[in-house]
Every structure is written in C-alpha cells, then in structure tokens.
Amino acid sequence: MVGISFALMLAKRCVNMRVLLLESKPKAYKWRNGESTFDSRTTALSYKSGLILKDIDVWNLLKQELAEIDSIHVSNLGYFGVTRINSSDVNVEALGYVAENHRLHAILARKLAQSNISSRFSSRIARVELHETSLELTLEDAGSTISTQLLIIADGAGSATAKKVGIHSRLIDHHQSAIVANLTLGKQHRGAAFERFINDGSIALLPMSPFQGKDRASLVWIQSNDEANAIMRADDASFLARLQAQFGFRAGLFRTVGVRRSYGLATSEAEEQTRRRIVLLGNAAHSLHPIAGQGFNLALRDAECLSSCISEASDNGTDHSSMVVLENYIDSRRFDQQRVLDFTKFLPKLFATDCYPLEVGRNGALLLMEISQPLRRAFARFGMGL
Ligand SMILES: Cc1cc2nc3c(=O)[nH]c(=O)nc-3n(C[C@H](O)[C@H](O)[C@H](O)COP(=O)(O)OP(=O)(O)OC[C@H]3O[C@@H](n4cnc5c(N)ncnc54)[C@H](O)[C@@H]3O)c2cc1C
Numbered sequence: 001m002v003g004i005s006f007a008l009m010l011a012k013r014c015v016n017m018r019v020l021l022l023e024s025k026p027k028a029y030k031w032r033n034g035e036s037t038f039d040s041r042t043t044a045l046s047y048k049s050g051l052i053l054k055d056i057d058v059w060n061l062l063k064q065e066l067a068e069i070d071s072i073h074v075s076n077l078g079y080f081g082v083t084r085i086n087s088s089d090v091n092v093e094a095l096g097y098v099a100e101n102h103r104l105h106a107i108l109a110r111k112l113a114q115s116n117i118s119s120r121f122s123s124r125i126a127r128v129e130l131h132e133t134s135l136e137l138t139l140e141d142a143g144s145t146i147s148t149q150l151l152i153i154a155d156g157a158g159s160a161t162a163k164k165v166g167i168h169s170r171l172i173d174h175h176q177s178a179i180v181a182n183l184t185l186g187k188q189h190r191g192a193a194f195e196r197f198i199n200d201g202s203i204a205l206l207p208m209s210p211f212q213g214k215d216r217a218s219l220v221w222i223q224s225n226d227e228a229n230a231i232m233r234a235d236d237a238s239f240l241a242r243l244q245a246q247f248g249f250r251a252g253l254f255r256t257v258g259v260r261r262s263y264g265l266a267t268s269e270a271e272e273q274t275r276r277r278i279v280l281l282g283n284a285a286h287s288l289h290p291i292a293g294q295g296f297n298l299a300l301r302d303a304e305c306l307s308s309c310i311s312e313a314s315d316n317g318t319d320h321s322s323m324v325v326l327e328n329y330i331d332s333r334r335f336d337q338q339r340v341l342d343f344t345k346f347l348p349k350l351f352a353t354d355c356y357p358l359e360v361g362r363n364g365a366l367l368l369m370e371i372s373q374p375l376r377r378a379f380a381r382f383g384m385g386l
Contacts, residue, residue: 001043001101001296002282003154004108006303008056011115013311014320019117020146022139024155027121040261041180042218043104044069044193044206044293045097048385052300061107067207068094070191072383074366077198077246081366089373090380094191098206098218128165128278135277150310150321151278157268159284167280169268174348176201177228178290179221181260183240184214186253195292198246200224202291202348205251217251219243220290222265222348232262265289267345274326279306286337288344297385298340305332343382 007021045053045066053059072095075082087095112119120139127138128151137146153161158169189207196203201223208216221243223231231239240254247254268287273280282299309329313320370376 001105001108002299002303003152004105004112005053005056005058005300006152006154006281006307007117008058008108008111008115009052009303009307010310011117012056013307014314017310017314020148021112021117021119022123022125023119023121024124025121040182040259041101042098042182042206042208043101043296045099046294046297046383046385047092047094047096049297049300050097052304055304056111058107058111061110062099062104065103065209066097066099067189067209068191069096069098069193069207070094072193072195072380073250074195075197075250076366077196079366081364081370083366083370083376083379085376085380085383089376090384092384095380095384096193098193098208100208125161125164128161130276149277149319152281152306153278153284154281155284157266157283157287159270159280162270162280162284165275165278167270167272167275167278169270172267172345174265174267174289175225176222176265176348177225178263178265179219179223179228179231179260180263181219181221182208182258183217183219184211184255185217185251186255187251188215189217189251192251194247194251196247200227203243203247204291204293205247206293219257220293222291225264228262232260263290267341269341274323274330276323277321279326279329281306286341288341289348291347292344292383294340294344298337301336301385302333305329339382 003021003023007019010017010019050059053062070087072085073082074085085095087093122141124140125137126140126143129136134147134149135151137148137151138144139146153159155161162169191207193207194203194205201221203222204220206218206220208218210216221231231242234242236257239260240257244254266287267289268283270280270285273285281303283295285302286298288295288298306329309325309332310320313322313325318325
C-alpha cells in the first residue's frame with residue numbers, strides 16, 4: 001500500500017518522471033470464501049492521511065467505503081479512569097476513518113492502472129549495483145536489468161531488497177501477537193472507537209461500515225504469544241465470551257465473529273533510511289507496534305514529504321537523487337518518526353507493567369485527560385497526524 005501510494009504521489013507531482021513499480025506478488029490476488037487473501041485487516045486512517053489520499057485522488061473512491069471515527073474511548077481493565085475524545089474537541093467532522101485493507105488496496109491498484117506508472121508483477125530484484133550516474137538493478141526473473149536514478153525500497157518489514165544492499169534493521173520482538181477479526185455488534189457503534197488496556201495487552205475496536213445492514217467493528221486484540229495461541233484455538237462462542245469479559249459491554253453485545261488471523265508483533269527500524277540513490281519507505285524503513293494504528297499513517301507522511309523533496313529538486317533542475325535532497329528529506333522527517341516510534345514503544349510497556357505507582361499514574365493520566373480539554377486536544381491532534 002505504501003509503495004503504490006508513493007508511486008501515485010510521484011506521478012502526480014513529477015509528470016515527466018518515469019516511474020516503475022516492482023511487486024513480487026502476482027497482479028491478481030485471489031478471493032476465498034468471499035474474503036480477500038490480500039489482507040483481512042482494517043486500517044485506521046488519520047485525518048492527515050485523509051488529506052494525503054485526497055491529494056492523489058484516491059479519496060473520492062474510498063470515501064463511500066469508510067467508517068468515520070467520531071469518538072475514541074480509552075480505558076484500563078480493573079480501573080475506573082477513562083478518557084473520551086470527541087471530534088468536537090478538535091472541531092473536525094471526524095477524528096479519523098476506518099478502511100478495509102483489501103478495499104484500500106484495490107482502489108490504489110485501480111488508480112495505478114489508470115496512471116502512467118509502469119508496473120511489473122511477480123518480480124524481485126536480485127542484485128543492485130551502484131554506478132556513477134545510476135543504479136543497475138538485475139531482476140530475478142530472466143535476469144533482465146533496469147537502470148534507474150533512484151530506488152525506493154518499500155517491500156515491507158525485514159526488507160529483502162534492503163538486505164541486498166547491506167542495510168539491516170534493528171528488531172525488537174514484543175513476544176506478543178495481534179488477533180484480528182471482524183465482529184457484528186448488538187447495538188449501533190455510532191462512530192465510536194475503543195482502546196482498552198488489559199493484562200499483558202490491549203483490545204482495540206474500530207467502527208466499520210455496515211455489512212448486509214449490520215453494524216460491524218474491527219477487532220485488534222493484542223496478547224502475549226501463549227495467550228494469543230489459546231484464544232485462537234477457542235471456538236467462536238468461547239472466543240466471544242472471553243472477549244466480552246475483558247472488554248465489557250461499552251460497545252454492546254458481541255454477536256458474531258468472522259475469520260480470525262494472528263500476527264506476531266515486532267518493531268523494526270532500518271539502520272539507514274537513505275543512502276546514495278536509495279530510500280527506504282514504509283515497513284521497510286520502520287515497522288511499528290500496531291497499538292496506536294500509526295504505521296501506515298506515518299509512512300504516508302514520509303511518502304508525501306519525499307515526493308515533495310524530489311519534485312522540488314526536479315523543478316529547480318537539481319539532481320533529485322543527490323544526497324543533499326535525500327538528507328533534506330530525512331531531516332524533515334526525523335522529529336515525526338521519532339515521536340511516533342517512541343510513543344508506540346512506550347505505550348505497550350506502560351500498560352503492561354503491574355508496578356503499583358505506575359498503575360496509579362496511568363489511571364490518573366486517563367482521568368486528567370478526561371477533565372482537561374487542552375490535553376485531549378493535544379492527544380487528538382497527535383492521533384490525527386497533525
Ligand atoms: C494488526 C495490525 C494492525 C494495523 N493497523 C494499522 C492501523 O490501523 N493504522 C495504520 O496506520 N497502520 C496499521 N498497521 C500497520 C500497517 O499495516 C503497515 O504499516 C503497512 O501495511 C505497511 O505497508 P508497506 O506497504 O510498507 O508494507 P507491506 O504491507 O508489507 O507491503 C510490502 C509489499 O512489498 C511486496 N514485496 C515483498 N518483498 C518484495 C520484493 N523482494 N520485491 C518486490 N516486492 C516485494 C509485498 O508483496 C507487498 O506488496 C497495522 C499493522 C498490524 C500488524
């Protein structure tokens with residue numbers, strides 16, 4: 001999703017630039033039991049991501065399939081401190097939006113097909129050689145070669161292409177898994193999103209657009225690996241009972257659960273994001289703990305900044321792949337990347353600890369935020385990517 005989004009930004013800003021997208025998977029992804037094998041997850045898009053997707057003309061197609069997030073409710077199992085953040089706190093019509101990944105991907109792919117971007121599917125880079133004025137890429141399929149001024153690596157966490165050029169990632173294994181599933185609810189969600197911290201993890205519930213007239217919610221249930229394995233093995237009725245016991249009834253009764261998937265969680269940060277004629281984007285650059293739903297949003301902001309640095313250089317007649325341009329990009333992005341990385345590393349630790357002063361402190365922080373509008377507004381603006 002990051003690679004295509006970036007290619008669309010570049011094609012829009014630099015109309016004369018030739019852009020080629022290489023994807024290792026085949027062009028068409030298959031459907032099984034009405035569910036996309038591409039990705040059954042949803043993505044909480046921040047307000048800022050909405051603006052970026054508008055800019056690449058994806059929004060009009062996506063908007064009718066989105067659910068709006070009008071409020072966010074944060075709580076901690078076993079404590080009375082809660083915080084509610086409403087769109088009215090920041091005077092916007094929605095704090096964010098929820099998109100189904102397979103729909104978002106399908107729309108991005110449609111825009112790609114309509115653009116002047118060339119693409120090659122079932123294609124991987126086998127070797128990268130740096131020359132004075134270009135990079136030479138040898139592809140695995142039939143050993144064909146491509147010459148390019150700039151290579152953007154957006155092939156996901158643990159990037160195989162980055163490794164080929166000797167860029168490695170620092171990895172933190174959280175020993176946790178995220179169980180993802182869609183639920184039908186006994187009452188209307190009215191745009192409410194929930195984040196509930198529980199022993200050793202968290203439960204996020206995001207509003208989804210209705211399906212066959214029923215309100216749905218997307219669940220991301222994070223637990224230790226052992227606990228997650230046990231939850232995955234439970235039948236639907238026990239799964240829902242266990243979830244309801246941990247989450248409570250704020251969103252009503254959980255009626256049914258769809259296909260469950262489990263994702264092992266790790267944070268990875270590439271040791272370098274830019275090198276001569278090379279930039280890493282998306283999960284290849286930084287893959288985050290999904291606790292606050294920030295990974296794709298952060299990557300879109302990176303991609304927007306990079307495409308703007310490249311287009312500015314091209315307009316000024318400067319070499320857009322020079323280290324000056326790429327360093328300017330990374331300098332502009334350092335602050336935002338660091339604060340989001342720190343936040344997503346700190347939050348799971350803060351709520352996982354059973355150290356008494358910290359337990360009291362975080363409960364107090366939720367209460368403080370509930371009564372302080374400036375604090376709520378600051379927190380909302382952070383989540384909105386502003
Ligand atoms: C449970 C969960 C929930 C999440 N929820 C949110 C959320 O609510 N909001 C949010 O902002 N983020 C969320 N994220 C994070 C978000 O999903 C990621 O940040 C995002 O998917 C990263 O996209 P990407 O394109 O960089 O990487 P990927 O999605 O991994 O895509 C990489 C692409 O590269 C291709 N590829 C792989 N190897 C090669 C190769 N050698 N050559 C060519 N192509 C290759 C792959 O086929 C794939 O198409 C969540 C993550 C998880 C795990």
